Amino acid sequence: METLLDLWAGYGSTVTFASVNAFFALSTYAVLSTGVLSFTTVVFAAVGGFLSAQMAGKFGVPLWAAFPMAALGGGFAAAVVAGAFLRLESHWMALASLALVLITRVTALNTPLLTGGVNGLIVPLRVEPLELALLLALCALVFWRLHRSWYGLAARAVREDAAVASTMGISPYRVQFAAFLISGVVGGLGGAALAFTLQFISPETYFIGIAFTMIASTVLGGSFHWLGPIVGAAVFTALPTAMQAIVPQIEDVAKGVVLLLIMIFLPRGLIDPRAWGLRRAARLREENERRQQAAERDAHA
Amino acid sequence: MQLFVEQLINGWALGSLYALFGIGFGLVFSTLGILNAAHGTYASWAAIAGYYAVDRFGVPFPVAVAAGVVGGGLLAVVVDQIGFQPLRAKKTGMLGALITSIAFWIILDSLAGFATGQQSLAFPATSYPNQMVVLGPLRVPQMQIITILALLVCTVGIYLLIQKTRIGAAMRAVGWNEVAAALGGVNARMVILLTAFLAGATSGLAGVLGGISTSNVSFTLGEGLMLKGFAAVVVGGYDDVRGTAIAGICLGVIEVFVAQYISTSFRDGFTYLLLLAFLIARPRGLFGSANFVRA
Numbered sequence: 235m236e237t238l239l240d241l242w243a244g245y246g247s248t249v250t251f252a253s254v255n256a257f258f259a260l261s262t263y264a265v266l267s268t269g270v271l272s273f274t275t276v277v278f279a280a281v282g283g284f285l286s287a288q289m290a291g292k293f294g295v296p297l298w299a300a301f302p303m304a305a306l307g308g309g310f311a312a313a314v315v316a317g318a319f320l321r322l323e324s325h326w327m328a329l330a331s332l333a334l335v336l337i338t339r340v341t342a343l344n345t346p347l348l349t350g351g352v353n354g355l356i357v358p359l360r361v362e363p364l365e366l367a368l369l370l371a372l373c374a375l376v377f378w379r380l381h382r383s384w385y386g387l388a389a390r391a392v393r394e395d396a397a398v399a400s401t402m403g404i405s406p407y408r409v410q411f412a413a414f415l416i417s418g419v420v421g422g423l424g425g426a427a428l429a430f431t432l433q434f435i436s437p438e439t440y441f442i443g444i445a446f447t448m449i450a451s452t453v454l455g456g457s458f459h460w461l462g463p464i465v466g467a468a469v470f471t472a473l474p475t476a477m478q479a480i481v482p483q484i485e486d487v488a489k490g491v492v493l494l495l496i497m498i499f500l501p502r503g504l505i506d507p508r509a510w511g512l513r514r515a516a517r518l519r520e521e522n523e524r525r526q527q528a529a530e531r532d533a534h535a
Numbered sequence: 536m537q538l539f540v541e542q543l544i545n546g547w548a549l550g551s552l553y554a555l556f557g558i559g560f561g562l563v564f565s566t567l568g569i570l571n572a573a574h575g576t577y578a579s580w581a582a583i584a585g586y587y588a589v590d591r592f593g594v595p596f597p598v599a600v601a602a603g604v605v606g607g608g609l610l611a612v613v614v615d616q617i618g619f620q621p622l623r624a625k626k627t628g629m630l631g632a633l634i635t636s637i638a639f640w641i642i643l644d645s646l647a648g649f650a651t652g653q654q655s656l657a658f659p660a661t662s663y664p665n666q667m668v669v670l671g672p673l674r675v676p677q678m679q680i681i682t683i684l685a686l687l688v689c690t691v692g693i694y695l696l697i698q699k700t701r702i703g704a705a706m707r708a709v710g711w712n713e714v715a716a717a718l719g720g721v722n723a724r725m726v727i728l729l730t731a732f733l734a735g736a737t738s739g740l741a742g743v744l745g746g747i748s749t750s751n752v753s754f755t756l757g758e759g760l761m762l763k764g765f766a767a768v769v770v771g772g773y774d775d776v777r778g779t780a781i782a783g784i785c786l787g788v789i790e791v792f793v794a795q796y797i798s799t800s801f802r803d804g805f806t807y808l809l810l811l812a813f814l815i816a817r818p819r820g821l822f823g824s825a826n827f828v829r830a
Contacts, residue, residue: 329765337807486642490640497634497638501625
């Protein structure tokens with residue numbers, strides 16, 4: 235028991251940050267699963283984070299009410315962004331969303347009334363790791379249901395080929411719009427989770443760093459299954475800690491090298507439903523062959 | 536009036552740096568289809584290479600610049616061959632290369648931190664032309680003139696290379712469709728290597744010149760150039776170097792003027808607002824071709 239507590243004291247924060255990053259990764263996955271590469275999760279996180287922090291700080295809103303507000307705020311921001319951006323082609327979309335992240339920081343810096351400006355905001359509430367885990371589990375449940383629903387099927391179709399999907403009567407615009415709303419809600423939750431974990435946020439909190447962490451987590455874990463982003467976030471968050479334990483001098487370099495190796499050798503990510511399918515098919519084929527050979531031997535005898 | 540013209544030249548020189556960097560970034564994006572997050576580190580490393588050439592070997596100014604340019608180009612080729620080449624066969628699209636470029640960004644940034652001892656170095660004042668040129672009532676630093684001329688030469692050179700030569704035609708063909716280009720007799724591998732080198736060298740030039748004129752040789756140099764260079768590429772249209780050059784100069788001038796006449800706190804905001812406006816209203820940029828489609 236003692237060792238368990240020690241372990242928690244040492245690595246508890248890693249677990250907490252892994253779950254926060256899992257929200258961001260899930261939010262990225264939500265749009266990526268319909269074929270849109272977007273960095274706007276950072277924007278939704280900033281909206282959710284600052285909104286919930288201000289609600290808690292200025293109006294004394296309790297934790298259980300602050301999270302839904304953050305989700306709503308993120309969702310609303312997502313609706314606005316989707317309306318403006320969905321007309322763009324995929325490359326432009328990625329560039330535009332990156333530009334929006336840059337703009338968000340400048341806006342946050344210059345609206346001290348809402349965000350505290352350069353000085354940032356102190357957040358009076360704290361979220362417990364268990365509560366965070368429950369919220370993440372709830373999100374995962376929703377993603378699991380979505381994956382198996384009509385929407386999940388439509389999303390995969392749009393991702394593979396939007397033109398084909400639209401000939402099947404699926405509107406790519408509506409599916410991608412829905413994906414943005416989901417991304418906004420989850421991103422807003424993640425932003426609030428980050429605010430209540432750090433207990434201090436500033437415009438620098440929601441910037442390029444998060445954008446690259448979430449994209450790396452999603453692709454690392456696998457962007458073809460909802461479990462991928464969660465696993466990816468855990469791995470990507472644990473990497474620096476692990477590297478610090480092994481090679482403290484060059485932890486950043488080692489983190490980059492590991493990311494590079496995983497990407498080169500497992501380009502579809504750690505969780506890859508197609509690889510499972512291929513493996514199952516190979517096993518079935520082997521079994522069939524064995525059965526056939528046995529049947530032939532029986533026939534000869 | 537004198538202040539106005541001086542600030543105009545300041546902004547022009549600053550914008551030339553953004554444009555030089557952006558040309559490299561845009562070349563990679565339009566020809567190789569890679570959104571390269573590691574591109575800023577090429578500039579940082581080029582500046583570091585130039586600095587150490589001066590510091591250790593006491594080379595004259597042109598040699599230091601050449602060291603940075605070649606260094607940036609070679610680094611770009613190495614990154615391309617290790618990070619992007621293995622993914623080309625696997626058809627992971629823009630996403631896979633984005634992740635490996637993030638990996639290289641992390642690696643090269645932290646190595647750059649070691650190389651400069653986690654601080655910002657400055658070129659010794661005697662190692663580069665640091666006199667003022669007197670033009671009538673104006674006094675202009677020599678480095679600004681060099682930067683402005685460098686952009687002019689690079690833009691014209693690369694524009695002619697891409698539009699008028701066989702190599703340029705091959706580069707455009709690979710940018711359009713690598714497989715089709717290979718079927719047409721283009722050695723795609725060579726074109727990719729050449730493009731990577733050219734992109735790294737141009738951004739490296741921006742890095743060395745920027746490192747000298749801002750007296751800041753560290754990993755933050757590349758990050759600053761990256762954000763503004765990115766804006767220049769998008770506003771200018773990423774498949775045309777003329778657009779990047781003009782957009783870069785405009786962004787530099789606007790930045791200096793906003794800081795001078797409105798407020799320093801709106802300096803970056805204005806640039807990014809312009810960027811967003813262009814993305815939504817005219818996504819192909821100033822000079823971008825209307826029928827640009829990537830299969």
